[in-house]
Amino acid sequence: MIDRLRVFLALSAIIALALGLLPLQMLALTFDWPMRRWLPGVWHRFACRALGLRIRVIGALDTRRPLMLAATHASWKDILILGALADVAFIAKSEVREWPVFGHLARLQHSIFIARNDKRGTGTQVNEIAARMADGEIVVLFPEGTTSDGNRVLPVKSSLFGAATAALPSAPDGVVRVQPVTIAYTGVYGLPMGRYHRPLAGWPGEVALVPHLLGVLKAGALDVEVSFGRPIDFREGDSRKALAATVEADLRRMLNASLRGRHRRA
Template identity: 45%
Template structure:
């Protein structure tokens, strides 16, 4: 049965991928507006094929520039979040070299950070600032890596500094909106996910990507909860560390509520 599910998943996804990839490549190259919608359609298909049911609480801010700061559990987070709005992501540089997944990330106009280079973060911050100033909504996984699902790791404040750079880049605005976003997977197969089950759902540590993907396809469907937090106006006088701590506190509290079966406060 597991092999049949995997086969059906690939049978549906591969033709859709082959049809959408060339169109998205052209859209990115020539700046077509449809390039913002194709990733949404693709990720909605992925979630539907995986049986992921998404509950959204709150909504993304309509204001721009918009930097979305989220927790990170799995590769699945990207598909879940991408179903909701036209977004781009900040990713580590090695993602760009991954087979197929790297291509997907590039065609969704991800910003890649090379943490092995001293100037890598600064260069990425400049690109993030330019994209924010241009009106793009950018998602930052502020933990810097995926957690095991039982906790939210400490948020890093360095990339939040790109929000200040975006203020000077934009010229026409005095602030950037920083919005917390919480992602959680509280139920699987209709049953609450226990503390010992969360690490198998999260993709963390040295787990291999393809076996984890196969297990997600073959396993019971997940319920995903996405909760948008209160937008914060980040201006030239804002302290990035203080804003990062505020966002981290809200995401941590919201994640705890969702993981324990309570409704998130939005």
């Protein structure tokens, strides 16, 4: 009974705040007000608390611009967590635009949608990302191209770093910073996350959203470790494949450190 009441109250609070902020964000998007960047973060931070996501940060977000975050991706929770930590713009595949709930939220966040199979539109999409970065926005890329199970890093796709190349002409010092970021789900109620609770970390596409969301809410308190790695300087003439390889190696090292509890033992 208590669990059901807590789930009901958490969902009600999240929905109520979303409905309250919705008109403001729609106006901000229509008139391009500065608040369109930071207002979603208000909801993200509240949603993380309501869901019981306890976030620990290792390292720091780079302060230089243009900046692209290359983050691991295991769940819809990743978006809430990163959005709670910084005013960011997400790069999402075009199919997300039509998803129930998440598609609408992504549009309200002014996410950048890319159609990976639309070669004719690739240039326009890349230029939009570059323009947003040139305007000082922090762009989040999930370079694995899909969600993992939260226990590993999938191969990083070098083609997704085309936006970093396109942003170079607008970079004041001719450098785009690409910062690796890992999101590790490490514990439940302060205890290490064992095999029984690992399904709460990842959200594979074949699992329905509602049961997974209810599982997170019933868990009560999930510990999340977000690690900001060393920014990688990307310059004119640099190889995207070399950048992807470096990012992938850093993500694997950082995720393994978090899942094995190295930071917590330090």
